[in-house]
Amino acid sequence: MRGNSLFGGVLDTSGGLENAHDAARLRDFTMACTRFDFGGPMGESESVDGLLAEACASGRDYCLVLSYGAVPLRFHDTRNGRFTNLFAALAEWTKGAGFLVAGIPLGAATDGGLDELCLLVDLRRYQDLGRPGFLSDAMPGVAGGGLIAASRSAGLPVPALDETVHPGVCDLRPRCGESFAAFRGLWGGGIEAYARGKAGAALDAEQRRFIDFVKDQAIHAKSGVFLGNWENYTDLAGRQPVAGQALASVHGVAAGFKVNRILETHGFDDRTRVVFFDYSDIALDVRRMMVETWDGRDFPAFAERIAERFPDAYFQIKGARRPGTLDRDLIREGWTRELDIWGGAEAFRDNWRACRALPHQYVQCDLYGQSQPLLSTLSPEPNSVLWWSNAFHSLNAVWHYEREARERIYHRWLADVAAINPHITLYGTDVDNLGIGGTRVRDHLGTAGGVESLAAAGT
Structure with a gap:
């Protein structure tokens, strides 16, 4: 990644969530955890195109798009035995990489589209290619189809964020009513019951990973330095x-x-x-x-x-x-x-x-x-x-x-x-x-x- 030239874009996906309260809480988790390791400029929009326009105006080189419920977490890098975070991992991952957009494929290949959970866009290439839209008639109904089609036309790959980066993003979006209800029940003081092993049996793996991180903060913050x-x-x-x-x-x-x-x-x-x-x-x-x-x-x-x-x-x-x-x-x-x-x-x-x-x-x-x-x-x-x-x-x-x-x-x-x-x-x-x-x-x-x-x- 060129310098520290990253713009953080938060994608408002509240329209796809069942209630405004859940959306607000997921937004807070995304914003708070992003700011734990990232001090650069940030914006928020209901569309990827809106975020990319704001990112271009910022003069930054890359835009990282995170949807509500995408939570950057620190993780253990097995390659060097050290803790790292999404932003440090991306800086390493992009060295020498040539692409317009990278992300998490929806399926075995990018033909199925890219998950809005986490996208990385090279803003210089994006502007050089005429600022293609996130969606495209060339790939109807495919999330990120416009960026994928533009990449192919320019002879660029659409790389997947691999195991050196993907662990840095925790997906808290609702997938199962039972697990999300269990997750919701831990918000606020409920975390203390989880810390004592008295709650959380229905959590899915991603929710548990996040709760394990929050638990440390919730228990130790008042002795924090x-x-x-x-x-x-x-x-x-x-x-x-x-x-x-x-x-x-x-x-x-x-x-x-x-x-x-x-x-x-x-x-x-x-x-x-x-x-x-x-x-x-x-x-x-x-x-x-x-x-x-x-x-x-x-x-x-x-x-x-x-x-x-x-x-x-x-x-x-x-x-x-x-x-x-x-x-x-x-x-x-x-x-x-x-x-x-x-x-x-x-x-x-x-x-x-x-x-x-x-x-x-x-x-x-x-x-x-x-x-x-x-x-x-x-x-x-x-x-x-x-x-x-x-x-x-x-x-x-x-x-x-x-x-x-x-x-x-x-x-x-x-x-x-x-x-x-x-x-x-x-x-x-x-x-x-x-x-x-x-x-x-x-x-x-x-x-x-x-x-x-x-x-x-x-x-």
Whole structure:
């Protein structure tokens, strides 16, 4: 795959599902799990053609189409013995490959069409060939017939996504009423019964694979620790510190180094307050240990010390499936990428040393259940920042809260924030995982009347 040039397209297949509630839940699972490993642009449409048009406009080289219920999962690559994910597997799979469209054949060959569950389209070839439609009169009734026919006319193969890629997509679409009813019964708190072996006997293999993945998150999330950033810094791009306008405070989740990047981008002085909040007590303890004892050098070696000190920590790393385990190769790779962003080890170390000297506060806070501990640390000071990452669209949040509930809690919380400091700058994503980077809370929520009505609605 050329660079990191992928567009993620989510295909709205709600019209083929029996009820809107199931469609909304499957959409959430697809979106949440896609964002677990993919930070590029995404779009959504009721047609493949619509997604491809949006993908072309993005300037990306490939479009990955995933239907509602297509859930990217990390899997064990038997070739090298390591965990990987759909996006990394596709990057390897496309090296040297020449095609217009690749996918999962519906039948023994592509004559039967391609499954809308997962498609990969080379956008350069797609445009060179005149943007053929997904369907075609040349192959009536065949899903993907237009792309297949265009491929054949151009002398291109229509390759199947093989065993090196296919395990990265879990198919949660309803196939059997009994198994889907069992799957539906585990949504939310029902996952706990499954973890105890008390439910789930009727699940099919794909549902069970997904539930086994969710189970780890559902059980261990409150002891979770994000040592690195699994999201990018693009929402900070182009911003520069303004002389005489150092941040008064930054409030952020205890994860990775984004708070440091926010401080570097917006500017700070020795009076800037740093408030870390998290619903994971261990994440806060790890952050305190880092601030108090780490000198900013050789993070992979320091991560080993963290793992020794906190054996019950659930490290949110691709290869970790049980508390206390680290994928050391991924830690090293992540650290290398981090230093590249900063312009080298010395630049990062200078920022770390300056930031760890600032006044710090550590606050245990569940934004869904009780946000008051965090709200109590806010004040109506100018030049403040609040970053919550994807707390309203994480896999754990999506599993336990339906979209309507997450939206209600999200707006109520931000209305409470705005009532204290209407000018605080926001970074994070909303309930649909759309970025809010660099927007003041009052502007995000609307006019003063809109903020007040939101606050009233949340009580």
